[in-house]
Amino acid sequence: MSVATVTDDCPDSFDGSGYAVRECDELLAGGRSETAEVDAFLDHIDEIDREQRWHARFGAPVEDFEHENDGAFIAPLVFELGDIRSLLANWAYVQSAMSISDPFRLMLDYTRAMMAFLLFKPLLSSIEIIGLGGGSLAKYCHKYLPDSAIRGVEIDPDVIAVGDQFCMPQASERFETIWADGFDFVAQDERKADIILIDGFGKHGQSPQLCSLEFYRACRSRLNPGGIFVANLCDHPWKHLPMLARMRECFGQIATLPVEEGRNRIVFAFKDRDLHFDRDGLVEAAKSLELTHPLPLVSFAEELLW
Structure with a gap:
């Protein structure tokens, strides 16, 4: 899995099942290679909560962050940026990433x-x-x-x-x-x-x-x-x-x-x-x-x- 967080500039909405979906208006530039597309996606979500994310994954005990973020994360969170739809388990990990236009392509x-x-x-x-x-x-x-x-x-x-x-x-x-x-x-x-x-x-x-x-x-x-x-x-x-x-x-x-x-x-x-x-x-x-x-x-x- 790859490190990721959800950006604050993407408004929350909810689908019919009640699971949180965040859609961002920014679209990835057309014609980019597969690697560049994924890199842009990861770079974008890497900008927010960097210290917290790295502590959650590599450093501080989980309890240091659990209470601070109660209610801030509804898992599983489906996050979209351009043609990429991802599934987040918490602030530290992207569980999956999918090309919306080509769901069978392995993105990561x-x-x-x-x-x-x-x-x-x-x-x-x-x-x-x-x-x-x-x-x-x-x-x-x-x-x-x-x-x-x-x-x-x-x-x-x-x-x-x-x-x-x-x-x-x-x-x-x-x-x-x-x-x-x-x-x-x-x-x-x-x-x-x-x-x-x-x-x-x-x-x-x-x-x-x-x-x-x-x-x-x-x-x-x-x-x-x-x-x-x-x-x-x-x-x-x-x-x-x-x-x-x-x-x-x-x-x-x-x-x-x-x-x-x-x-x-x-x-x-x-x-x-x-x-x-x-x-x-x-x-x-x-x-x-x-x-x-x-x-x-x-x-x-x-x-x-x-």
Whole structure:
């Protein structure tokens, strides 16, 4: 997730469901590249409450700010700027960002990087997403991986309730939204998956339960042979070290992909042990995949660390 706040110059309004929507009259200049568009969006919302936002994410205890801002934030908050619609969990994080004109496009760097599992496993039948949010990954997988069934697990019913505003796929044999705690779901549900994507954040940041050794073990046990566990880590890089150590202990083999925007690091942990990675082979696979996927997969293949 990327750091964000809501600007004070955008008047509040409410949609029919009662969830807060803030619309800003400023429009992003036409013809900008995807990166410039997102940068302009993040720069705009980065200007307000900077000190509070950074303390909420990296510094002061949560209670220092909870009482000060009671009533100032109605979550989930849907924020719009130009062609971008975003979902905020609190003042510190943007949960999702969507292009209104192209809802299936992955706007944020870390979501594109999470899809780099395709380099290792381009053909798959089942995907689980723990931390559905605005459904960016779910929508992309639903459109571009038509042979895959997708289960999205979300703990916050209010987030699920605003799914229509983010063009979430309708329930079908291929797509299921599950209201559940991600830790409990993985521990109790008996189904298997080829890919498990972990992007579980709430108003206090990354869920400690979803970073535990017990959770990693439960995920590994529910992966099919050849399966891949993909986690989005978001914080100061040195804070990733305990989680990376737990993943190595559980899975044995991991690869990482740093994403500069928002201090993200994407981790790929493999069900199968003792794998050999061939970078040249991954680059060639990426070139083929880019014919059908609008993702910078060649760059990802070149930047992977293991």
